[in-house]
Amino acid sequence: MKFRVLFLKKRYIYYSALIILLIILSILFFLSKESLPTFSTIGIGRTIKNYDVTGDGIKDLISIDSINDKYKVNINSKGKNYTLSPNKQLDTLGNHYDYWPLRITFLDISRDKLPEIFTQASERGKAIQHIFVWDKDKFQDILSNTNNLLGFIDLHNNKTPKIISGNIGENDISMANYIFSQDKLIHYSNNYNSNFLGKDSILSFVKYVQGLPQNETEKPNDIFYPGLDGNALSAIGMLSASDSTFTFQDGIFMDNRCNTDGDIIEIKWVLNFKSISNKDTNMVKNYTLNLMLKAQGDPSQKHYFKISSVQISNKNNN
Numbered sequence: 001m002k003f004r005v006l007f008l009k010k011r012y013i014y015y016s017a018l019i020i021l022l023i024i025l026s027i028l029f030f031l032s033k034e035s036l037p038t039f040s041t042i043g044i045g046r047t048i049k050n051y052d053v054t055g056d057g058i059k060d061l062i063s064i065d066s067i068n069d070k071y072k073v074n075i076n077s078k079g080k081n082y083t084l085s086p087n088k089q090l091d092t093l094g095n096h097y098d099y100w101p102l103r104i105t106f107l108d109i110s111r112d113k114l115p116e117i118f119t120q121a122s123e124r125g126k127a128i129q130h131i132f133v134w135d136k137d138k139f140q141d142i143l144s145n146t147n148n149l150l151g152f153i154d155l156h157n158n159k160t161p162k163i164i165s166g167n168i169g170e171n172d173i174s175m176a177n178y179i180f181s182q183d184k185l186i187h188y189s190n191n192y193n194s195n196f197l198g199k200d201s202i203l204s205f206v207k208y209v210q211g212l213p214q215n216e217t218e219k220p221n222d223i224f225y226p227g228l229d230g231n232a233l234s235a236i237g238m239l240s241a242s243d244s245t246f247t248f249q250d251g252i253f254m255d256n257r258c259n260t261d262g263d264i265i266e267i268k269w270v271l272n273f274k275s276i277s278n279k280d281t282n283m284v285k286n287y288t289l290n291l292m293l294k295a296q297g298d299p300s301q302k303h304y305f306k307i308s309s310v311q312i313s314n315k316n317n318n
Contacts (some may be wrong), residue, residue, distance in 0.1 A: 014187040066096040090144040094121025094128045099274045099286040109161045110180040111208045127250045152254040157262035172200045198293040198305030214242040225308035232310035244275040288313045
């Protein structure tokens with residue numbers, strides 16, 4: 001009987017040690033999760049309190065409004081109001097259009113525990129981008145342009161995170177590259193392959209969507225991952241069934257998964273399209289498509305990154 005009591009005590013000790021170990025591992029896991037980048041978007045008329053963008057340790061109240069059809073982003077921190085003021089070279093955050101909504105992204109690309117603020121919108125048919133950073137007592141606009149593509153890479157590995165600003169044109173996707181260094185945004189040169197992060201697949205997909213519904217049967221199968229699920233085919237079918245003319249507006253992307261060598265093997269792309277009904281040109285909508293691309297085969301081959309899923313996240317009426 002005594003031996004049995006001793007055995008039970010040892011077993012409890014083992015269980016206790018195992019529980020303590022699991023608690024420690026869980027704490028380390030959640031701490032590491034907090035260091036990972038956050039990727040969110042919010043729309044007009046909304047107020048959120050999910051981010052500390054001023055570095056005071058308190059989540060700030062961020063609101064997005066439209067005044068005289070122009071976007072305004074206001075941040076309330078400890079009772080003080082700050083407005084995202086664009087620089088004089090591009091003195092606008094963009095105009096409000098239902099078919100081309102503002103996208104605002106909070107992402108700690110500098111890895112200083114303070115998220116930078118990225119905005120994308122448009123004015124008179126032109127895309128507009130801005131990057132804002134907190135500088136002691138104000139937000140500085142450190143990059144502004146009329147590019148229609150914004151991207152982030154090397155977020156899920158040990159490499160230096162990078163910002164990509166570019167354009168999706170008729171026959172090519174151009175990209176300019178930036179990194180943060182000593183609190184500054186530094187441009188650097190890099191000659192990317194045509195299949196870099198799925199550039200070739202995305203360009204073919206954009207052309208395919210813009211050709212719907214006439215070219216629905218001419219789906220470029222080489223850009224899609226084998227075994228494309230029914231939801232993706234259903235999303236494409238929904239676009240075609242709308243009997244509309246689609247125009248690409250802007251997009252954003254980021255790496256979603258890397259292998260043990262730090263190489264990107266999965267990417268998330270978000271593409272915005274303007275849709276005008278072919279039956280009634282007064283019916284104008286926005287379609288936001290969420291795409292996931294996976295690597296397959298030889299990295300040097302065409303369409304190395306293939307589209308594995310397609311989802312329609314929203315479609316707004318004008």
